[in-house]
Amino acid sequence: MQTLDWIVLGITLVGIVLYGVWKSRKDQNLDGFLRGEKMSWSTIGLSIMATQASAITFLSTPGQAYEEGMGFVQFYFGLPIAIVIISAFFLPVYYKMKVFTAYEYLEKRFDLRVRLFTALLFLVSRGLAAGITIYAPAIILSKIMSWNLQMTILIVGILVILYTVSGGTKAVSMTQKWQMVVILFGMVLAFFLIVHELPDSLSFASGMELAGVLGKMEIIDTSLELDNRYTLISGLTGGVFLMLSYFGTDQSQVQRYLGGKSLKESRLGLIFNGLFKVPMQFFILLVGVMVFIFYQVVSPPIFFNSSGLERAADLGYNGQxxxxxxxxxxxxxxxxxxxxxxxxxxGHAKLELEDDIRHFEAEAQEEREEVKDFLQAVDPGIERKDSDYIFLTFVLDYMPVGIVGLLLAVIMSAAMSSTAGELNALASTTVVDFVQRLRLTGKDESIDSNYELRRKELDEDSEGSILSMSKMFTALWGLLAIVIALSANLVDNLIQLVNILGSLFYGTILGIFIIAFFLKKITARPVFIAAIVAEIAVLVTHTLNIMDVIEIGYLMYNVIGCGVVLFLALLLSAINPDSPYDYIDAED
Structure with a gap:
C-alpha cells in the first residue's frame, strides 16, 4: 500500500459516510431510523443491491470462479421470477398496512405466536450472517497491515457499529446508493486492468477459450443430481424459494423498500435489482475467471494466504x-x-495440447492440496482454505498505485453497506416485533394494523425512548456479530456459508408467508405447528448432510422447508378445520 492508495481509500470511505449522515441529518426520528422515508426507486434499487452485495461478494465470488468456474451464477437465475411475485403480491400488502417490519402482517393474518416465531427465525439467520459480513473485510486489513485477525475483526466491527448507530435506515440507504456506484465502477475498472495485464500473445478471446478448455466457462448445468450445488434446476427451484424469502420476507431487504415515495417507486427499485443482479454476479464471476487466466501465464502463489506460509516458515518448515x-x-x-x-x-495438434494443459492444471491443483494438508499438519490453526484471498492477492500484487486503494474501498464499502443494513434490520425487528409489541400484551391481545392510528399513540417522549432503544439494540446486535465473526475462519468459503445460513431458515419463513398471502382458509394453529416441524426437518436434513448420511445441495433446503410448511399446514387444517382469520390483501 502506497501513500496514494491510503489517500484514495480514506477519501472514498469517509466521503461516502459523511454524505449519508449529512443527507439524513434532519431525519433523526423513529420513522427515519426504522423505515426511511420518501426514497426514490434508484436509491431503493441500489440500496437493495448494496445490502446483498457484501464484501463477501467481492472477496469470495471471484475466488469461487477461480476454483470452480462460472456455474455459481445459476444460483441467481430464480431472482427475476421472485421479484415479479414480490412486486405483484407482497408489496401491496406491506404498503396497505404501512408496517415497520414484514412480520407485523403475520399477526394480523394469524396471531402473535406466528409473528414472533417467524421474526425469531429471521433474527437467528441474519444475526449469524452479520458476523460473516464483518469477518470478510477483516481479512483485508489483517493481510495489508499484518495485524492479528481477531484484533482486526474487533476494530472493523466497532467501526461498523458506530456508523450504523449514528445513521438509521435513511442514512444507510442514502449511503448505500453511492457505495454501490463506487463498487460497480471499481469492479469494471478491475476487469479492464486485468485484461490489460495479459501478455500480448493472449487476447481476451483466447483467454476465454483457454478458460473453456480448463472447465471454467461451464455456465449451465442441466443435471438432476441433488448433491450438485449449482445447477439450472436448483437455481430455478431452490433459488426461487430462497430469493422469494430473502427479498420478500427478510427484514434487511424489506426495510430497504418500505420507505419508498410510493408503491410504484418501490416496485421500480425491486425490478431494477431483479434485472441488474444476475448480470452483475455474472460479471463478478467473470472477473474471477480472468484472474484465473492471468495466473495461467503468470505463476500464481502456491498458497494465496501468505500468512499461513509465513507461519510454517517461522516454525522451521521453510525447507519443505x-x-x-x-x-x-x-x-x-x-x-x-x-x-x-x-x-x-x-486442428488435432491443438486438441492434444489441450489434454496436456488440463493434465498440468490437475497436477498443479494436486500440489496445492498437498501444501494445504502440510500446513494443517504443521499447525491446525493455519487456515486451509485460501479462495477468499485470491482476488485480494492479485489486487495487491498487480494493480497500479491508486487503483489498489480504490479497489480496497470497493470491498470496504460493500462490507459497511451490507453490515449496516443487517444491523439496522435486526434492531428494527427486535424493537418492533418483540420489545414494543410484548409491552401491549396484557393490555390488548390484538394490535391495530393501521399504521396511522398506531403512530398517533406515540407521544414525543415514547418515540424518543423507542429511538434510543433501537440504537441500543443496533449496538448489541453488532457486538454479537463480532463474536460470531471471531469463529468464521472455520469454514471453507464465505459466499457459500452465507447462502447455507439463509437456506437453513428461509424455506420455513417463505412457507409461512405463502400461506398468509395465498391460502386464505388456513389459520394460525396449523401454521405454527407446521412451521416448527418444518424448521426441525431442515436442521435434521442439514445435520445428516454434513455427516455424509445423505447428499443434497443446500439450495434444496429452501424447497424442503417451504414444502413441509405448506403440506403439513394443509393437512392439519383439513383434519381440524377452523374459521379463517381476516385476510388482508391489496384489493381490500
Missing part, C-alpha cells in the same frame, strides 16, 4: 515449503509452455 514451491513452479512452467504452443496450434 520451498520444495513444494519448486515443484509447483515447474508444473506451472510446463503448463505455460503448453499454452504458448496451443495458442499457435490448430
Amino acid at each position: 515449503i520451498e520444495i513444494h514451491k519448486d515443484h509447483f513452479n515447474e508444473i506451472q512452467f510446463q503448463k505455460q509452455e503448453a499454452i504458448a504452443k496451443w495458442l499457435k496450434a490448430e
Whole structure:
C-alpha cells in the first residue's frame, strides 16, 4: 500500500459516510431510523443491491470462479421470477398496512405466536450472517497491515457499529446508493486492468477459450443430481424459494423498500435489482475467471494466504515449503509452455495440447492440496482454505498505485453497506416485533394494523425512548456479530456459508408467508405447528448432510422447508378445520 492508495481509500470511505449522515441529518426520528422515508426507486434499487452485495461478494465470488468456474451464477437465475411475485403480491400488502417490519402482517393474518416465531427465525439467520459480513473485510486489513485477525475483526466491527448507530435506515440507504456506484465502477475498472495485464500473445478471446478448455466457462448445468450445488434446476427451484424469502420476507431487504415515495417507486427499485443482479454476479464471476487466466501465464502463489506460509516458515518448515514451491513452479512452467504452443496450434495438434494443459492444471491443483494438508499438519490453526484471498492477492500484487486503494474501498464499502443494513434490520425487528409489541400484551391481545392510528399513540417522549432503544439494540446486535465473526475462519468459503445460513431458515419463513398471502382458509394453529416441524426437518436434513448420511445441495433446503410448511399446514387444517382469520390483501 502506497501513500496514494491510503489517500484514495480514506477519501472514498469517509466521503461516502459523511454524505449519508449529512443527507439524513434532519431525519433523526423513529420513522427515519426504522423505515426511511420518501426514497426514490434508484436509491431503493441500489440500496437493495448494496445490502446483498457484501464484501463477501467481492472477496469470495471471484475466488469461487477461480476454483470452480462460472456455474455459481445459476444460483441467481430464480431472482427475476421472485421479484415479479414480490412486486405483484407482497408489496401491496406491506404498503396497505404501512408496517415497520414484514412480520407485523403475520399477526394480523394469524396471531402473535406466528409473528414472533417467524421474526425469531429471521433474527437467528441474519444475526449469524452479520458476523460473516464483518469477518470478510477483516481479512483485508489483517493481510495489508499484518495485524492479528481477531484484533482486526474487533476494530472493523466497532467501526461498523458506530456508523450504523449514528445513521438509521435513511442514512444507510442514502449511503448505500453511492457505495454501490463506487463498487460497480471499481469492479469494471478491475476487469479492464486485468485484461490489460495479459501478455500480448493472449487476447481476451483466447483467454476465454483457454478458460473453456480448463472447465471454467461451464455456465449451465442441466443435471438432476441433488448433491450438485449449482445447477439450472436448483437455481430455478431452490433459488426461487430462497430469493422469494430473502427479498420478500427478510427484514434487511424489506426495510430497504418500505420507505419508498410510493408503491410504484418501490416496485421500480425491486425490478431494477431483479434485472441488474444476475448480470452483475455474472460479471463478478467473470472477473474471477480472468484472474484465473492471468495466473495461467503468470505463476500464481502456491498458497494465496501468505500468512499461513509465513507461519510454517517461522516454525522451521521453510525447507519443505520451498520444495513444494519448486515443484509447483515447474508444473506451472510446463503448463505455460503448453499454452504458448496451443495458442499457435490448430486442428488435432491443438486438441492434444489441450489434454496436456488440463493434465498440468490437475497436477498443479494436486500440489496445492498437498501444501494445504502440510500446513494443517504443521499447525491446525493455519487456515486451509485460501479462495477468499485470491482476488485480494492479485489486487495487491498487480494493480497500479491508486487503483489498489480504490479497489480496497470497493470491498470496504460493500462490507459497511451490507453490515449496516443487517444491523439496522435486526434492531428494527427486535424493537418492533418483540420489545414494543410484548409491552401491549396484557393490555390488548390484538394490535391495530393501521399504521396511522398506531403512530398517533406515540407521544414525543415514547418515540424518543423507542429511538434510543433501537440504537441500543443496533449496538448489541453488532457486538454479537463480532463474536460470531471471531469463529468464521472455520469454514471453507464465505459466499457459500452465507447462502447455507439463509437456506437453513428461509424455506420455513417463505412457507409461512405463502400461506398468509395465498391460502386464505388456513389459520394460525396449523401454521405454527407446521412451521416448527418444518424448521426441525431442515436442521435434521442439514445435520445428516454434513455427516455424509445423505447428499443434497443446500439450495434444496429452501424447497424442503417451504414444502413441509405448506403440506403439513394443509393437512392439519383439513383434519381440524377452523374459521379463517381476516385476510388482508391489496384489493381490500
